[in-house]
Amino acid sequence: MHQLKDRGFDHRTPSEITPAAVYHARREWLQRAALGLAGAGLAPWAAREAFAQGGAPGKLAALPGARSAVAGGLVMDKATPYDDVTSYNNYYEFGTDKADPARTAHTLKPRPWTVSVEGEVKRPKVYDLDELLKLSPMEERIYRLRCVEGWSMVVPWVGYSLAELIRKVEPTGNAKFVEFTTLADKAQMPGLRSSVLDWPYTEGLRLDEAMHPLALLAFGLYGQVLPNQNGAPVRVILPWKYGFKSAKSIVKIRFVEKQPVSSWERAAPQEYGFYSNVNPQVDHPRWSQASERRIGEGGGLGGLFTKRRPTLMFNGYEPQVGQLYAGMDLKKFY
Template identity: 75%
Template structure:
């Protein structure tokens, strides 16, 4: 049996699932995964079973950071277990099921790796990943992260504010937006040939969103470098938006004058708006966004919690959207 290293946030005994309840839940999950319920429940059950039973991979290289002092960058909420964080992922280059990236992303090669910073900047540059790592002091930030389907996590990320990089390259007055481009490599990303999205994967932020101190350029989580399925070797993290806004495995950061046409806007403009701020008053066309379940807290058996405006970061980021119709600019 494998045990995770104690990182200083052990649960009190009152929060430990009784053994009998645990065994009963596992039996039900097996039934669900075998097709006793609908396809959606089956998929969820299979992923949950993977998270519960998959062996912890060899410990990745350490990437520690000082506890962040940025306002809003830390929460005292219970962390989502490492196994859940690394087995429930959207990374369509490695498959469309939430469990696919954990199974398939071992093919991704993260060295050598460069990130090109270009467009409306005075100092464009191609950064080697190790140079990018050393650009600013690493911090640990514990962020709530929201999935569009109604699930959420609490993850201890390691990185630094994207604004540190932005200040280095000196955007021009024409730089109104920042565009993030993910690697597209059919040799190491087996699902790039699928028609589910237009490749490469592209995301974007308004320049003030990108400059906000909460917007993170992340290189790790749980004190280790990013696992491949979580966006190695470098990704963005924007905690007040839905998870798909945080581009993974970034190879290009472009500063542009016009709003970039992002991958999900191209794929479904009526469902995925450019801003994609967490707003419980705006439903997805096919489901409500008013409530959520926290991954790692018994999933389908856990009582839903109300979704917070801007994912709980309204005090820090709400002023950026003053006067905007957040139902129109969703």
């Protein structure tokens, strides 16, 4: 079993890492904000920094958030360029190639949208998207994201802790797990014609994992609403787990007593476990997990020429989440 270590966590301030050349990008963002593009009543720090570090975002509606105060919520690695974040995606409902979602997801209609919260809760409710957006103040979290195939990104997400919604609906004493269900509409999602998975896509967490402050209910990235190919209009982000655990385009959140079976567990249980925590010591049967490539650092072809870097336990979030798994055999419960 992997021994958990307290490696600490050093939060540098943005002023210590932002190069002088970024100054001009900030000025451009401020000019955009002066024209009313930054949104009302939300702190612009995060959108400003994200814009500066990763290049100009697209032309979607602005959704900035205040600087995150959550421990581990601001990774100071260089942000992955917006173009890479929005063009190199795993979203099988829109195709199995990494370039498919950006090409085909224009058919998704992110409004109107509702999310049904049900099961073992005292206050079940069908939330309209606007209700969810107003449930808690928005933050920007700069998170690492690690894919099981061996590539990684650093993305400025906008949202708030999933725990805010969970507390609102008041889980009963029988609630031990949370199950997420993605939209499954063949009219909007051409990938559903494929039998690669049983649809709809489902994922699950233990309740304590879902309540962890780093578990993010995300509505945007780079200071704007989520692009369709990145899981619009609402998804979860679980930065210490492999990316497929972070369910996209969520339409149902169900609280249950028994551990749910996720889509990839059902499709290939020998390859994908329920926890799917990033662990360099547990390889996927077809890929080593000991190292990774950071998208956007090595030219084209998905960063195939990028120098590999060592994979960090829990994707570098061990100081924050390690105690969730204290005493567990992390090779058995992968």
